[in-house]
Amino acid sequence: MSDTNGQTKNPNNDNKYLDMDLLRFTTAGSVDDGKSTLIGRLFYDSKSIFEDQMEAIEKSSKSSGEEEVNLALLTDGLKAEREQKITIDVAYRYFATPKRKFIIADTPGHTQYTRNMVTGASTADLAVILVDASKGLLTQSRRHAFISSLLQIPHLVVAINKMDLVDYDEKVFNEIVSEFREFAKKLNVTDVTYIPISALKGDNVVTKSENMPWYQGSAMLHHLENVKVDADDNIVDFRFPVQYVIRPNQNFRGFSGRVASGHIRPGDEVTILPSGLHSKVKEIVTREGNLDIAYPGDSVTITIEDEIDISRGDMIVRKNNVPTVRNDFEAYLCWMNEKPMELNKQYILQHTTKTTQVFAEDLLYRMNVDTLNSEEGISELGLNEIGRVRFKTSQPLFFDAYQINKKTGSFIIIDPATNVTVGAGMMRAGSTVSEESKSRMARKKSPNVVWEPWNIQRKEREKRNGHSSEIFWLTGISGAGKSTIAKELERRLFDEGKQTVLLDGDQVRHGLNGDLGFSPTDRAENIRRVGEVARLFYEHGNIVICTFVSPYNKDREGVKELFPEGAFKEVHITCSPETAQKRDPKGLYAKAKEGKITGLTGYDADHEAPEDPVLTINTDELSVDEAVNRILELL
């Protein structure tokens, strides 16, 4: 492909290609955004098109009466696609530079083919979303961004194409960037790169464009070559779905599979699911010899010390790190078939190497992929629709939340009547989500039911502590001074001999809520869990201090409902945006200004002030001590 590896002397030793890694990316855009042209351009300019391919598309362009060579013909391979000049199916394309080999899943952009976009996105490390500069951000691009975030593609590139049509105007670029940022706030995306390009003319695709001196970033190819990929692997949680049992003779019994995540060494203690039996890894066998360690992605054969019955569909995990084992769970489901999903109909579910029967018990809501709103009270999920569904399987599954482990958090749904793959699902954290539905239902049924089960009543604890249980909820933007005030408050209470505990946003996000991001849904879940924890401490007799940005009234209302009437004390900590940005205790505002993060409350996302706070503290006006005194006065 590229000529640069032509000097290679000995392929066994110093062939550069042998040190290359692999980037899988997907491209998405509307019919006319110029996606195929971009791919054609990447190939053409990186010299990955062969002469006979070029001849063939030249011939074909001519015969259809086009003036310029239509690079799109390179990717649109099927007869029907060439006839209709559209891309129908996911096409996989390959090219390499001396640095990297690339696999492109080129997915069509029309609405009716969303399932293909999901398919292409399912294996991608990066997504390129094309936006036509002359048209601005369309519904299509928003949809692609949403799907990319739903499928947790770690890196997004927004390629603002056809810059030549808008005179390479920086203003047009900036407008689209800020519009996309605004939209991306609602999504769970972390790494977004914006590149102004002209695929047709070759600006900023392979080489940096001289037409856009105002653009400081790198050209598309340079970015694709350098973006870090394997950093996204989960190397902590060892999961080994058994794929096949190799038993050539009485003396050897090996369990073959691909390490889904984590790593393992001979001698490591393991648990076998579903039996729950323990053993130790004896050997990690390959034809080239036994390995000292196996990493994510490795296809290996594991033998274990003890004679345990293990077969396909079982999972080998570390003794002290096991996945969720349940037969009911919730998931985001993308429906991929003309025939809509039916509730309580029997489907087949394929998850890791396991296949089992499944019923969709409840359709909680449907995502409107254009507005990102959830539509409740619907009974059907149709083609290309995405919903949150509660499933029940006939056998328990061993799974993790898709967000922390794609391999053990993804599944497909098969219609047993046709054997066709009709749905693709991404699992949510098992136990918590189920609790959520339960508590939702419980709350609907009876608001008081939650107070019944305590063995030792709160009153007894309060009596012994010599003070009542309290709950203070400090809400406000980052940099308002919540944590500083809360820490001082906790110290003062503790020194006074009071039972107290401080729950802080960062603290729970590292542990309890480590699987959550910053989308509105995840923020809601974050607050809901914290609320439940706060309630436990409250019932245990503590003065609970919670400091959370918690921008949405609805989420805080949910927490309030967990406590006896009048107990929940909301304190609004505020200051001017300038002060907050100057303080910037976590450097978040700096990052947001550089465009590294989006959706920062107080910067480009709103904080909904409490409707009825017990106290509002403006830290532009009050010192920390004064603020703490004000709160203590409420006791």
Place this chain on the structure above:
Amino acid sequence: MNKMSEKKTQSHLKELENEGIYVMREVAAQFDRPVLLFSGGKDSIVMFHLALKAFYPGKIPFPLMHIDTGHNFPETIEFRDHLVEKYGVELIVGSVQESIDKGRVEEETGPDASRNALQTTTLLDTLKEYQVDAALGGGRRDEEKARAKERFFSHRDVFGQWDPKNQRPELWNLYNGRKKPGENFRVFPISNWTEMDVWQYIAQEEIEIPSLYFAHERKVFNRRGVWLADTEFVNRMEDEELETKTVRFRTIGDATCTGAVLSEASNMEEIIQEVASARQTERGNRHDDKRSETAMEDRKRQGYF
């Protein structure tokens, strides 16, 4: 957690190998009677190598199936038999000659006559005869534009036909091999490999390949820019002069439609260099693909490899 090891960066060849092995094992696990389609070409040799790895220390749990046009280079057949003997695997041969003799297909005539298209019938008949439910093939998506849309697990109806517009979605690495009686699958474990990947892998793993791939002297003649070997199977026209050239083959298929390239590359390093600087795709010398713009798609729909 403190013993957590840093992950080595996985080379692209290792990742492709891991993926190929995974797919092979899925086939062995999901199907009752799989076969590995073996042509004697480099792709099917790599497939064989992956199968050895996938089931080590066990034997490959399925037979090889060769569709013999009767127009193979003798070197191909010798190599096939050598491999079968060395690793003790079962070999099934489907013969195009037999299909002709039985009247299942009719031999093409004229200078460009080839048994390439006839193979499809023999292939489908042989798959049926042995009740094969999954045929592992060495097809790669980079080979040809129609192949770019192929799935790893590619469903075939009871007539062995492919419906490219109506393929099952294939997500993550979850391969759906469910089928009705009489239907079967073509499975392509090296879908994501390029020609360069195959050569680099052969070099890295020091895999044996037929001598046809290395430069050698051969009597050839030029037909519309393609160097065809002089064999008893090709109808050479009077104005097509025989010349002795140093050539090698980039792909190995039927002798009637596989062109040679002028080349001095006599070892793996030189081949890799040549592939790296090639300006033609490997199928650029295949007469079978040049018949029409969608020749491959048309053949694949009918059940071709």
